[in-house]
Amino acid sequence: MIQGVVRGWDGTDRALPPCLSWRLAYGPGVPCDSFLLTCPWEPGGETFERGTEVVLTYQGAACFRGLVDEVEHRISERGGEMELAGRGMAARLLDNEALPAEYQVATTADILRDHVEPYGIQVAEAGDLPPVSGFSISSGESEWSALYQFARYYGGVSPRFDREGRLYLTPFPDREALVVDGTVAVARLCWRERRYGVLSQVLVRDRTTLAVEPVDNAPFQAQGGLRRQVLTMPGRSSYQAMRYSGTFQIDRSRAEQREVELTVPALFFAWPGDLVRLERPGWGCNGLWRVREAVVTAGDAGGETALVLADPDLI
Template structure:
């Protein structure tokens, strides 16, 4: 992998061959992230001080566009090394707070124009979504929350970022790669976790302004003996549909972590969030179709390359 730095004065600099690196793809929040360590000499001081952007290039393809959060220079047993770390472009929206705003009949395109575009982020996809009620951005929330809240409430999806840093404010179309992992594949490790803690049985949405409430229930978990209710307070002037969407979204999100498979394989950049994996590991009694939600790629000269996939579903 080649680490490429973009400075605030618009220079491009390819870092020396890395001693070790890690690139984590989530596509959303928590952000994509990276860390790269390489041999350092004094000629790099100005470049690192002005470093603002980063790209991970692997076999000629961009695997990540991100911001530079930090660099460190260290004198150790192998001499002088430097490490650069940072996050994906979602960080630009997380790090900036929105003003309190109220929208009437807002479109997603308008939300992107007001809350995303000013931070240097290009949109790769923007769904044709319009608010069915007044949409309020409360004081003290980030630009990410302003965008994500609109997408969740009126579109039923969460925004994402592509590997080249473009915003994907649209539902996934199932266009990710499909692959299979079975007993004959070189699985380094595999963990199955099924966690009922936090899976909601009821989401009660309350609008105190109108003195109205709407209850959405998770009948499957109720039948399995679960008892976990959340009360969500919404701003005034919500429609019944908006309240129902909010409750359904809360239950759907709580169910996402119910079954998780963590799987490690040798290699780099074998899969990305949104890809679909079919597992058949008979020794673990594990089979089914899973969605990749995170891919952590690591390399070191001592251990080589491996990728750890976090899979949900099944």
């Protein structure tokens, strides 16, 4: 059974009553993780309107930490119920706008100090990201955008949060893959190949020098793909930054080209970043995949984990 503690803006901690149903969604960054809990509530009893954060555990282990966005109390013919909804800790960075800034040389410590630590976010692994010369943050960007640009565009790593709300600036580890074969119950399976939106080529153009660097998606071109994008970069862009930005655009367009949706009638079967090997006779999607999204639900009908699997190298 899932258990929860809600921390209020007044500093008090209140234990949630046993949930009637719940839904926990996990992803690689954006959209950020989210939760939805429905609990019994006695009209006139304790309310949770002061809630700001929630910590959920399952079988004694943390399974979610995040922000309470909405609390609803309702009365119907079924009696009283309370519903809590919210998002993971990435919401702290998504909700707050960053101050415009120009760094002569930006380091990981600079970015964490200015754009992460002020929001009470714990950093589990900062990684080894290179310093970036001339890094700038424009007006209107969120704190998440500042962190993401620094880590992803220049360091090749997407920021991510774990189930305890801690930030990682490191790639997903390649642990031993979960094997889904004939011994694993599967409630639903769907796989798709999507060509729409996949880029075959990016032309990266420097605004000042007018230099153009082509970046090709050779495998998609070999499959007859033909979709080009022209990306104009600021004049101060270096050759490496130009080429990497083109590669980034192609990789992002390929991320959803091939994917599998797998539902297993078990709670917390896998987490984002986990490797899953499908081995089932007759399946056209057997092979190694990585979990991009996981949604865990439970209610009167039981519990299940719905996974979205994608190319391991693109997550």
